Amino acid sequence: MENLIRYVPLLLNGVLVTVALALISLLFATLFGALGAAGRISRRPLASGAVLLYTTLVRGIPDLVMLLLVYFGGQRLLNNLASLLGLGPVSLSPFWAGVVAIAFIYGAYLTETFRGAYQTIPQGQVEAAQALGLRGFALHWNVTIPQLIRFALPGYANVWQVLVKSTAVVSVIGLEDLVGIANEAGKTAREPFIFYMAVLAVYLFITWISTTLFEAMERRYAAPLAHAR
Known part of the structure; x- marks a missing residue:
């Protein structure tokens, strides 16, 4: 326990x-998911087919394999581009490699989450809004987006929970995150169990906080529907 206390600043x-x-990866994954969903529901076969290929391939590749491909493949690609431009060697940091890999993976899952939420919106409400004169941005801002958020929140929360746990994989490529520091500290102090239990406690705490926040958001977005009834 003394060793654990001594490493608290590093663990923090x-x-x-x-x-x-996790947060930066979620931000980019949300962007990928929104663009992917727009492509999937579009009437252009090329866009819809390209997004379908993306989601199918990415969801079939293990997270660790994708991370290694991005880290080592991205490193090589950047250096090749730098060489063509007459620049020196370029280094891809483990942090940003992790962001790209995680965002790319979970963007595929959020694509289907957003697509399903969009298709759940009653078409009659959209038609009623159009009959009232709402078009374009006003239609989406006042009718489509609020309902899309409400329908997408449960799936979005699940993706976030899994995404948080997947961040532990990034320590494999040398990122000094919670798992990476706990692993090195456990080896140095020869007490790996204590440090991994601390990691477990932190991840459970993040999960609890996340669950509480998402449940509050779901209640908030469900309230207008309850009043309407």
């Missing part, structure tokens, strides 16, 4: 790195 830094990695 690791927690910050893990949380930052």
Whole structure:
């Protein structure tokens, strides 16, 4: 226990790195998912087919394999581009490699989450809004997006929970996140069990906080529907 207390400052830094990695990855995954969903529901076969290929392939590749492909493949690609431009060697940091890999993976899942939520919106409400004169941005802002958020929230929360756990994989490529620091500290102190139990406690705490926040958001977006009834 004394060794664990001694490493608390380092572990807290690791927690910050893990949380930052998860949040930034979620931001980009949300962007990929929104663009992917727009492609899937579009009437253009090329766009819909390309997104379907993306979601099918990505969801079939293990997270670790995707991470290694992005880290080592991205490193090589960047250096090849730098060489063509007459620049020196370029280094891809483990953090941003993790962001790209995780966002790319979970963007595929969010694509289907957003697509399903959009298709759940009653078409009659859209037609009624159009009959009232709403078009374009006003239609989406006042009718489509609020309902899409409500229908997508449960799936979005599940993706976030899985995404948070997947950040642990990034320590494999040398990121000094919570898992990476705990692993090194456990080896140094020869007490790996204590440090991994601390990691477990932190991830459970993040899960509890996330569940509480998403449940509050779901109640907030469900309230207008309850009043309408």
